[in-house]
Amino acid sequence: MIPMxxxxxDEVGHVSDELIEEIARRVGVTPLQVNEVLTYYSMLHRKxxxxxxxxxxxxxSCLLWDADKLWEQACHKLGIGHKExxxxxxxxxxxxxxIGACSWAPAVQVNYDFHHFVTSEKLDQLLDGLRKKQ
Amino acid sequence: xLYNEPSPLETRVLSRRFGMPNSASIDTYLxxxxxxxxxxxxxxxxxxxxxxxKISNLRGRGGAGFPTGMKWSFVPRNSxxxxxxxxxxxxxxxxxxxxxxxxxxxxxxLIEGVLIxxxxxxxxxxxxxxxxxxxxxxEIMDKALNEAYHKGWLGKxxxxxGFDFDLYTHSGAGAxxxxxxxxxxxxxxxxxxxxxxxxxxxxxxGAFQCPTILNNVETYCAVPAIIRDGGKAFxxxxxxxxxxxxxxxxxxxxxxxxxYELTLGFPVMKMINEVGGGVRxxxxxxxxxxxxxxxxxxxxxxxxxxxxxxxxxAARKSMLxxxxxxxxxxxxxxxxxxxxxxxxxxxxxxxWCIPCREGTTxxxxxxxxxxxxQGTRSDIDLIGDLSKNMLGRTFCxxxxxxxxxxxSIVEKFRQEFEDHLNGRPCPFEHAGxxxxx
Ligand SMILES: Cc1cc2nc3c(=O)[nH]c(=O)nc-3n(C[C@H](O)[C@H](O)[C@H](O)COP(=O)(O)O)c2cc1C
Ligand code: SF4
Ligand code: FES
Numbered sequence: 001m002i003p004m005x006x007x008x009x010d011e012v013g014h015v016s017d018e019l020i021e022e023i024a025r026r027v028g029v030t031p032l033q034v035n036e037v038l039t040y041y042s043m044l045h046r047k048x049x050x051x052x053x054x055x056x057x058x059x060x061s062c063l064l065w066d067a068d069k070l071w072e073q074a075c076h077k078l079g080i081g082h083k084e085x086x087x088x089x090x091x092x093x094x095x096x097x098x099i100g101a102c103s104w105a106p107a108v109q110v111n112y113d114f115h116h117f118v119t120s121e122k123l124d125q126l127l128d129g130l131r132k133k134q
Numbered sequence: 135x136l137y138n139e140p141s142p143l144e145t146r147v148l149s150r151r152f153g154m155p156n157s158a159s160i161d162t163y164l165x166x167x168x169x170x171x172x173x174x175x176x177x178x179x180x181x182x183x184x185x186x187x188k189i190s191n192l193r194g195r196g197g198a199g200f201p202t203g204m205k206w207s208f209v210p211r212n213s214x215x216x217x218x219x220x221x222x223x224x225x226x227x228x229x230x231x232x233x234x235x236x237x238x239x240x241x242x243x244l245i246e247g248v249l250i251x252x253x254x255x256x257x258x259x260x261x262x263x264x265x266x267x268x269x270x271x272x273e274i275m276d277k278a279l280n281e282a283y284h285k286g287w288l289g290k291x292x293x294x295x296g297f298d299f300d301l302y303t304h305s306g307a308g309a310x311x312x313x314x315x316x317x318x319x320x321x322x323x324x325x326x327x328x329x330x331x332x333x334x335x336x337x338x339x340g341a342f343q344c345p346t347i348l349n350n351v352e353t354y355c356a357v358p359a360i361i362r363d364g365g366k367a368f369x370x371x372x373x374x375x376x377x378x379x380x381x382x383x384x385x386x387x388x389x390x391x392x393x394y395e396l397t398l399g400f401p402v403m404k405m406i407n408e409v410g411g412g413v414r415x416x417x418x419x420x421x422x423x424x425x426x427x428x429x430x431x432x433x434x435x436x437x438x439x440x441x442x443x444x445x446x447x448a449a450r451k452s453m454l455x456x457x458x459x460x461x462x463x464x465x466x467x468x469x470x471x472x473x474x475x476x477x478x479x480x481x482x483x484x485x486w487c488i489p490c491r492e493g494t495t496x497x498x499x500x501x502x503x504x505x506x507x508q509g510t511r512s513d514i515d516l517i518g519d520l521s522k523n524m525l526g527r528t529f530c531x532x533x534x535x536x537x538x539x540x541x542s543i544v545e546k547f548r549q550e551f552e553d554h555l556n557g558r559p560c561p562f563e564h565a566g567x568x569x570x571x
Contacts, residue, residue, distance in 0.1 A: 001324035003305040006266055027324070040326040040484075043266045043308030059228045060427055060460055061385035063474050097310065097478050098228040099267050102385040102458060103392050104137050112269040116137065 001027050005038055014048045042096075050085040050092030052130045055109040058095055061102035070106055070123050071095055077127055091130050137235070138392025141409045145371060145379050148355045149395045152239045158274060160281040163242035169287055171361035175250045176295045178361075180211065183254040187357065189365030191377030196222055196313075196350030197426060197456040198531075199376075199444050208337035209255040209345045218341045219251050219260030220322065220348040224306055224313035226265055227426035228478060229458025232381035232393050233351035237264075237271045240355070241278035245288070245301060247354030250361055251347050252299050259300045261341070262351075263318055266307040275303050310482035314530050315348050317484065328484050329530040352381055352457075372398035373443045380454075382442065386461040387414040402440040406461060417463035421547070425455020427475045428535030430542035452542070467562035468547040469554050472517075472540055473501040479536035490533035493524040497540060504554055514551045518544045 004023055009015050015038055024031040038044045056074060058067045074093055075081055085092035101107035104116035108123070115126060136153050140146070151157040151166060163169070175183050188203030209217060221244065225233040237244060248260055264272050279301055282288040290298045304322055306312050312321045316330035319341050340346020356378055360368045369377035376398045382405065383393050389411030396405060402422065406413065413419050419434035424442070430452040432440065440446050447454045462471065480494035497520055503509050504517075521537035521544075528534070544551065553561050 002307050002321055006305055006307045037324065037326055041266075041307035041309050058474070059478055060423075060471065060474055061229050061458070063471075064386040064460070064462060064466065097481060098226060098230075100225050100231045100234050100265070102229050102231045102460075103383045104231070105385060105391070109267060112267070114270075 001029075001034070001037060002041065005034075005041075005044055009044060014045045048085070048089070049083075051090050052110055052133065053092050053094065054127070054130070055094045055096040055099065057097065057099045057101070057105075057107050057109075059098040059102075061098070062106040065105040067106040070108070070118060070120065073120060073123060074127065077124070091127070138390065141390075141392075141394050143404070143409050144395045145397045146395050147359050147368075147371070147379050148236065148243070148352065148381065149239070151243070152235065157239045158241055158278060160242055160278070160285055160287070163240070164285075167362060168242055168358075169246055169293075171358040172246050172249045172253075172287070173293065173295075175253050175361050176297060178253075180254045180256065183250060183361065186365040187254075187360060190356075190360040190368040191365075191372060191375060192353065192356050192360060192368065193376050193444065194350055195352035195356075195380065195457065197227060197428065197453075199454060202349060202353055205337060205349070206251065206254050206347055208335065209347060210338060211255055213345055215344040216259065217255050217257040218344055218346045219248050219255075219257050219301075220319070220336075220341055220346055221248060221260065221262040221351055221354060222313060222315065222318060222348060223262050223264040223268070223271075223351045224310075224318060225268070225351070226310040226313050227428060227456045227458055228475070229383060229385050229423060229426045229460045230456045231383050231385075232457055234268060234271060235393055236351050236355050236381070237268075237275055241275050242282065242287075243355050243358055244275075244351060245278060245282055247357035248301060249287075249292070249299055250357045251349070251354060253297065255345070255347060257347070258298050259302075261302050261304045261322060263304045263306060263312070263322055265312075266305050269305075272303050272305055279303070309484075310478075311484045311530075311532060314532065317530065318348070319346070326484075328486050331529060350456075373441075373445070375445060376443050376454075380442065380457050383458045384410045384461065385459060387417065387463040387466070388412065388461050389414055396442060398443045399446075400442045402437045402442060405442060405459070406437075410461070413461065413463050415463070417465065419461065420464045420466055421462040421468065421471070423455075423458070423460035423462075423539070424452055426458040427460070427478065427539060428531075429453045429455040430538045431546065432542075433546050465562060467505075467560055468543050468550045469501065469505050470560065470562070472543040473498070473505050475539055476501050476536065479532065483532060483536075484530075487528040487530075487533060489524045489527045490536065493520055493533070494536050496520060497536070504551065505560060507554055507556070507560070509551070509554055511552075511555060514544065514548065517551075 192202040193199040312327040317327035321327040480498040524537040
């Protein structure tokens with residue numbers, strides 16, 4: 001059921017009520033049971049995120065390469081905070097735990113794409129690019 | 135393209151195909167001794183396979199270091215139930231990024247390791263549980279599985295040997311706790327990742343109530359070499375009670391961070407100075423985490439004669455852990471490090487046990503206060519006491535994983551906590567502060 005929820009979310013953008021109903025029907029459980037499971041997992045979202053979900057790791061290995069400063073920079077630049085999206089729905093931000101890129105820190109993930117050795121300049125360019133990207 | 139330059143000090147057994155052209159393809163794999171170990175194992179008795187793994191002194195690479203051969207021998211082979219093989223590819227221990235490379239560059243090595251494990255307990259199906267963030271790896275693994283099915287290395291009657299095996303990938307969806315073996319099995323069954331009470335252990339009652347072998351990616355990846363070259367050759371690479379090599383993720387303040395395959399027993403200082411090119415900017419080594427944020431921290435002095443193996447780390451009251459080495463230079467604020475580590479555990483606690491759920495949240499709050507200069511002298515002891523009260527009082531080891539590093543930081547770097555007292559700003563902070571806590 002967990003991969004089903006995640007892959008469905010990728011299609012729809014978030015886990016909507018209709019999606020819960022549909023998955024409950026297919027798996028043969030109640031919508032409440034689906035809801036109970038999905039609230040446990042940090043990658044599953046009940047509310048829409050931005051088209052580009054920017055996830056900045058600030059866990060220990062990234063922190064030692066000043067990931068906390070990158071996080072502040074991104075919040076400041078976009079004018080949004082943790083798990084918030086820009087007004088046009090283009091970009092959302094999330095401060096995440098270790099994403100398994102610790103030796104190439106600091107690391108950022110945009111949707112499923114990894115960015116390694118992120119500097120302040122690279123982050124700036126990345127965000128500018130996402131603002132314009134279709 | 136590799137993520138980092140290899141080091142000449144590496145001993146490349148599991149990573150020997152890294153960097154080869156098309157290293158992930160089955161053709162490259164077959165052209166470089168691939169699947170030979172499976173055919174050899176097919177000619178061996180199950181007990182002989184397990185004996186070879188025991189001789190190799192292979193210990194689990196997921197963090198706990200349990201002897202792999204012994205774990206496999208616990209599976210009741212005569213049980214009428216089906217037996218399953220589960221691969222733990224949840225890789226979420228902060229500091230760890232090695233399983234990723236094993237799957238990206240050499241997915242067939244993992245498949246072959248799983249097949250050999252299956253032969254040893256007569257299993258016919260298995261899953262690779264991959265963390266949700268590693269979507270591109272799920273795609274790489276699925277492609278490799280397809281190739282293997284297509285060329286007759288998975289499915290019915292593998293290579294005419296009469297052995298059947300099906301292997302599937304399964305995605306996680308963001309939960310550190312799902313790396314814990316019993317929580318992983320719950321998640322695999324479509325539930326919240328709340329651990330199970332043990333015993334019974336997964337070897338006896340695992341996936342879908344059936345006997346199950348559950349190991350880390352790197353553990354399975356070591357198996358083809360063990361069967362191909364013999365357990366003794368693998369054992370000889372390491373130290374007496376721990377054989378082989380370990381993929382070590384050098385992270386933090388080193389000049390050349392990266393993943394390197396080093397023999398067990400590799401000296402810590404040689405690893406930092408020669409493999410990692412020394413501490414960044416010529417600074418001094420202040421602190422060292424041997425294998426992921428769950429391990430008690432060592433001071434620079436404690437590292438001087440330490441080696442990267444289970445016994446050397448145990449003698450220093452730490453653990454070899456998962457291979458996620460974190461190097462901290464003299465400018466690192468240890469209060470901030472303790473806070474960031476605790477924030478992680480507070481976020482990831484599944485909430486089942488009160489000491490873990492409340493303890494991690496409380497500690498996070500105290501450490502936050504402390505880092506902002508609002509702590510009191512009695513808070514220093516409170517941090518230690520609270521952590522000690524979590525030890526051994528929880529259903530899974532996450533509670534201990536949160537407490538142990540914290541206790542070690544307070545004990546070994548008490549002065550830094552004192553320096554944060556009386557409303558003084560963090561002495562290490564040049565600009566900015568932690569925004570969200
Ligand atoms: C909170 C927690 C998280 C864990 N995360 C992982 C993980 O991401 N990958 C892993 O292989 N083992 C992880 N483990 C260890 C597993 O429970 C288990 O010991 C391991 O997968 C067994 O395989 P091994 O013997 O090959 O190491 C974790 C343990 C705990 C308590
Ligand atoms: S120790 Fe923490 S993570 Fe483990 S079962 Fe208890 S509450 Fe859950
Ligand atoms: S700590 Fe940031 S990716 Fe591991």
